[in-house]
Amino acid sequence: MKKLLVICGPTATGKTGLGLKLAKKFNGEIVSADSRQVYKGMDIGTGKDLPKISNFQFPISNLKLKNFQIGYYEVKGVRIWLYDIVEPDYLFNVSGWIKCAELVIKDVFRRDKLPILVGGTGFYLKTLIENIPSQGIPPNWLLRTKLELKSPESLFEELAEFDSFRAGQMNISDRKNKRRLIRAIEIARWRVSNRLQPAMEKLPQFDALFIGLKAPLKILYQKIDKRVDEQIKMGAEAEVKKLIRQGFRWNLPSMSAMGYIEWQPFFERETTRDEIIARWKFDEHGYARRQMTWFKKQKSINWFDITKKGWENDVEKKVLIWYTQRNAKKN
Secondary structure: OOEEEEEEOOOOOOHHHHHHHHHHHOOEEEEEOOOOOOEOOOOOOOOOOOOOOOOOEOOOOOOOEOOEOOOEEEEOOEEEEOOOOEOOOOOOOHHHHHHHHHHHHHHHHHOOOEEEEEOOOHHHHHHHHHOOHHHHOOOOHHHHHHHOOOOHHHHHHHHHHHOHHHHHHOOHHHHHOHHHHHHHHHHHHHHHHOOOOOOOOOOOOOEEEEEEEEOOHHHHHHHHHHHHHHHHHHOHHHHHHHHHHOOOOOOOOHHHOOOOHHHHHHHOOOOOHHHHHHHHHHHHHHHHHHHHHHHHOOOOEEEEEOOOOOHHHHHHHHHHHHHHHHHHHHO
């Protein structure tokens, strides 16, 4: 079974920086697992942190998928994949990301390198690693539009009718989350229409080592605020303005991302720039908490507190033991 390294955790914990360091040491390449960084022209607000002079390159192996542009940026001699896959008006979803990620990972393996998944979109990581059957089920936009009009209570009742097992697995938070309820109904309806039984999760297709980065909330909030301030200096406002001028509207899924949607009332002259920045920071704080809630449920993650002295060395030792065992088994 192929192995890969996963670096996850909440925003602003330095996942990409660690990924670059480990990639240099263990002959690896980074595969981004971030639902916002897939969009072209959305660089500052999504925190891609690319050098000022960085060119998007296409691999010699010519990886191709319909509707997706697959290439890489090279940072400090390390390839970073799955940035800039689609335009901001493309309705991207986890299924598309899985297709791209599997193609890239296969290519990385082919060149005898270590794939390092780096990102904070927990559902992307879980779906890829555990090979969850629902990832291949396409979105039904007409159905979603109709379901959006219903309350969470009504949605849960409808889900229970189609898939009582899935409904029974949901916790209180899930039952109030319209997005999760709508997707669950979408999957259940698709299976019924295709005469498939509700599927259980498959066995993992990878033997993955999970490294999770965390920090006390107070410290994490400070790091988030500092990063937002840096993004403002880098030109986050101008980036949003450019996207609007190019015709990308606020109702697009891409423009609902943090660092973008907060700017809508500012450009519509309803509030001040300072209020937008404060809202952006507040929203990022909430996002970080939700990320930690998600990742804490994943029991396979090896957690490292980035405020502790020597944490990077501890991570490196952990990876070295795993990587050595990997190569020993291979040989």
